[in-house]
Amino acid sequence: MTADALKGEDARCLAAGMDGFVPKPVSIDALARTLARWMPDLVATTLPGGEPVGALFDPEALRNLFGDDPTRLAGLVENFADSAARDIAALRAALDAKQFVASAHRLRGAARMAGAQLMAEQVMSAEAAANAGDLAGAHLMANGMERLLAETLRAMRSVG
Secondary structure, eight states, rough: SOOOOTTTTHHHHHHTTTTTOOBOOOOHHHHHHHHHHGGGGGGOOOOOOOOOTTTOOOHHHHHHHHHHHHHHHHHHHHHHHHHHHHHHHHHHOOSSSSHHHHHHHHHHHHHHHHHHHHHHHHHHHHHHHTTOHHHHHHHHHTTTTTHHHHHHHHHHHOOO
């Protein structure tokens, strides 16, 4: 956590070996999302009243772009699942930073569009490390991405 939020500071911190980057002022939601990257079992996917928590999935992201048709939304979730799985496989197989960044950029954009907030943030951190020349660190950050995708898809499919 830092008060230094200058452009590029996140990449420098990640390249130096830090696991994450949270600029101040920190909201509880941002802190929870960041901690959830490293301790996913601590993040509840629902509030006591049964409402979804936005850390894994913001259902309004897809609805705002594509409407409320459940069949169409379910198809979009499945398209996201397929493309995200391919991009994660490409991340893991990337032999250089350029390949890694291309796959990460595509996955980050898809995750943001689909409302998969935590995944987008995790990929953004890995992408920043690769852009800073730390391919090994980027690969480390990509570890567990399949599990995060599975948890995100579970949250997406439960909202309906």
